[in-house]
Amino acid sequence: xxxxxxxxxxxxxxxxxxxxxxxxxxxxxxxxxxxxxxxxxxxxxxxxxxxxxxxxxxxxxxxxxxxxxxxxxxxxxxxxxxxxxxxxxxxxxxxxxxxxxxxxxxxxxxxxxxxxxxxxxxxxxxxxxxxxxxxxxxxxxxxxxxxxxxxxxxxxxxxxxxxxxxxxxxxxxxxxxxxxxxxxxxxxxxxxxxxxxxxxxxxxxxxxxxxxxxxxxxxxxxxxxxxxxxxxxxxxxxxxxxxxxxxxxxxxxxxxxxxxxxxxxxxxxxxxxxxxxxxxxxxxxxxxxxxxxxxxxxxxxxxxxxxxxxxxxxxxxxxxxxxxxxxxxxxxxxxxxxxxxxxxxxxxxxxxxxxxxxxxxxxxxxxxxxxxxxxxxxxxxxxxxxxxxxxxxxxxxxxxxxxxxxxxxxxxxxxxxxxxxxxxxx
Amino acid sequence: xxxxxxxxxxxxxxxxxxxxxxxxxxxxxxxxxxxxxxxxxxxxxxxxxxxxxxxxxxxxxxxxxxxxxxxxxxxxxxxxxxxxxxxxxxxxxxxxxxxxxxxxxxxxxxxxxxxxxxxxxxxxxxxxxxxxxxxxxxxxxxxxxxxxxxxxxxxxxxxxxxxxxx
Numbered sequence: 001x002x003x004x005x006x007x008x009x010x011x012x013x014x015x016x017x018x019x020x021x022x023x024x025x026x027x028x029x030x031x032x033x034x035x036x037x038x039x040x041x042x043x044x045x046x047x048x049x050x051x052x053x054x055x056x057x058x059x060x061x062x063x064x065x066x067x068x069x070x071x072x073x074x075x076x077x078x079x080x081x082x083x084x085x086x087x088x089x090x091x092x093x094x095x096x097x098x099x100x101x102x103x104x105x106x107x108x109x110x111x112x113x114x115x116x117x118x119x120x121x122x123x124x125x126x127x128x129x130x131x132x133x134x135x136x137x138x139x140x141x142x143x144x145x146x147x148x149x150x151x152x153x154x155x156x157x158x159x160x161x162x163x164x165x166x167x168x169x170x171x172x173x174x175x176x177x178x179x180x181x182x183x184x185x186x187x188x189x190x191x192x193x194x195x196x197x198x199x200x201x202x203x204x205x206x207x208x209x210x211x212x213x214x215x216x217x218x219x220x221x222x223x224x225x226x227x228x229x230x231x232x233x234x235x236x237x238x239x240x241x242x243x244x245x246x247x248x249x250x251x252x253x254x255x256x257x258x259x260x261x262x263x264x265x266x267x268x269x270x271x272x273x274x275x276x277x278x279x280x281x282x283x284x285x286x287x288x289x290x291x292x293x294x295x296x297x298x299x300x301x302x303x304x305x306x307x308x309x310x311x312x313x314x315x316x317x318x319x320x321x322x323x324x325x326x327x328x329x330x331x332x333x334x335x336x337x338x339x340x341x342x343x344x345x346x347x348x349x350x351x352x353x354x355x356x357x358x359x360x361x362x363x364x365x366x367x368x369x370x371x372x373x374x375x376x377x378x379x380x381x382x383x384x385x386x387x388x389x390x391x392x393x394x395x396x397x398x399x400x401x402x403x404x405x406x407x408x409x410x411x412x413x414x415x416x417x418x419x420x421x422x423x424x425x426x
Numbered sequence: 427x428x429x430x431x432x433x434x435x436x437x438x439x440x441x442x443x444x445x446x447x448x449x450x451x452x453x454x455x456x457x458x459x460x461x462x463x464x465x466x467x468x469x470x471x472x473x474x475x476x477x478x479x480x481x482x483x484x485x486x487x488x489x490x491x492x493x494x495x496x497x498x499x500x501x502x503x504x505x506x507x508x509x510x511x512x513x514x515x516x517x518x519x520x521x522x523x524x525x526x527x528x529x530x531x532x533x534x535x536x537x538x539x540x541x542x543x544x545x546x547x548x549x550x551x552x553x554x555x556x557x558x559x560x561x562x563x564x565x566x567x568x569x570x571x572x573x574x575x576x577x578x579x580x581x582x583x584x585x586x587x588x589x590x591x592x
Contacts, residue, residue, distance in 0.1 A: 166501030182460035
């Protein structure tokens with residue numbers, strides 16, 4: 001396979017502009033800004049099949065094509081660097097070790113959609129990545145890679161970093177825009193979509209860090225070479241974030257569509273402490289759990305969607321046989337309750353009640369009817385809100401009940417967590 | 427809001443004023459500078475008191491409620507003082523699988539405070555936070571700006587020792 005994002009991962013000081021340029025960095029601009037028209041870049045990205053790496057998996061080129069054409073309109077590109085999905089830690093690594101790759105991708109994307117200003121909306125907590133990006137942007141301005149008439153192409157671009165302040169919801173693109181406007185990060189009703197009415201009411205493109213980091217490769221090497229990796233409709237590579245009960249946690253770049261089994265047992269070294277696998281969340285907290293008999297599934301957008309889960313950010317969280325799935329659902333329900341912005345009643349109330357019921361069940365004070373009530377709440381908030389947070393919140397609840405109903409029944413029957421007892425004895 | 431905080435005045439330092447001028451240049455609308463200015467104000471004042479929020483409102487031509495509603499929405503903004511070192515321990519799934527809960531108990535016991543509290547000498551505040559995007563190096567905590575990863579009780583001991591002697 002050919003690495004696209006982690007190609008120079010072992011190169012020391014890659015974040016230094018001279019080192020980056022020495023490795024062939026910023027070369028895509030010569031082709032992109034001088035030989036290709038914006039529409040031609042959009043066309044290459046469309047044909048490459050690249051799908052958004054922030055979770056939704058929407059085709060990037062098609063999304064860019066929604067932006068109204070023409071020079072008279074002010075347009076914006078926002079880089080979504082608000083990585084907050086539990087299980088995901090890829091964008092942070094990309095920004096920390098290779099900030100110029102992101103800037104190069106931002107330049108090409110801005111040129112393609114006709115944006116003269118781009119904002120990087122970075123998670124407030126990521127202070128280290130923020131400082132690295134800040135320095136990288138300063139260096140890029142000094143070298144004439146940002147600002148006026150980039151590489152004598154006639155294209156002007158300013159890039160500014162905007163720090164968030166702690167809110168998972170700001171990873172949702174319209175909440176990100178609201179936050180960037182200085183408001184509470186609450187998602188907007190769509191339509192209108194940001195491509196028509198986004199930041200300050202202007203056409204706006206919001207793209208994830210990993211998505212943008214793929215663009216220089218696509219422009220330099222063409223759509224065919226990009227699409228030669230992965231599977232049909234699921235092209236290219238993906239950074240898989242491996243965490244939980246595995247021997248070798250970390251980020252791994254591999255083609256889309258590799259078997260989950262290979263990821264867990266070969267790439268990440270298998271389950272810790274010689275234990276057996278119990279459950280896997282394949283795409284971050286919002287993705288439904290899978291069971292050991294599903295590990296031959298292919299890790300791509302379509303295969304996981306067909307199995308009722310999703311690739312999401314490819315944050316793979318592995319859990320071994322000693323893990324209590326009621327506790328896991330409780331932990332994730334607390335997260336979603338904490339992060340619900342409160343705009344939509346089903347989500348604001350539903351995430352609260354799911355958390356309350358799960359607390360009761362885990363504490364051993366629940367009854368069988370509480371599991372039915374939990375499912376009832378979950379089924380009644382899904383699909384009834386402005387954004388996808390509520391759908392994410394119900395995924396771990398519904399999938400844990402579906403696959404691990406026995407864990408719930410045992411909590412009711414034994415009036416407590418059976419796993420706590422087992423672990424206390426061990 | 428307590429009366430004593432109402433009486434206190436707040437003004438940005440000269441250095442911050444220069445930074446504010448630069449920040450304002452990033453946006454076509456002033457209001458976009460609100461979160462950056464709250465970060466700056468919190469850095470200078472330690473937390474966002476009512477006088478601080480009123481001052482930020484004045485600088486940006488906003489109403490106080492426009493500032494307050496944002497300050498209360500985002501988890502990184504503190505409406506009351508925190509210790510010199512704010513310890514934020516992640517207790518989301520990957521960290522909890524790797525022992526975050528016992529680490530939190532250990533920290534509470536070691537510092538003699540509960541979650542959300544500050545030690546009497548104003549050195550440490552403990553908070554639990556949701557995912558810090560560091561799941562591959564769990565368990566993790568953030569102390570002020572810095573991440574501390576792959577934590578063990580020994581690492582926590584060494585860190586607290588070092589911070590205490592600072």
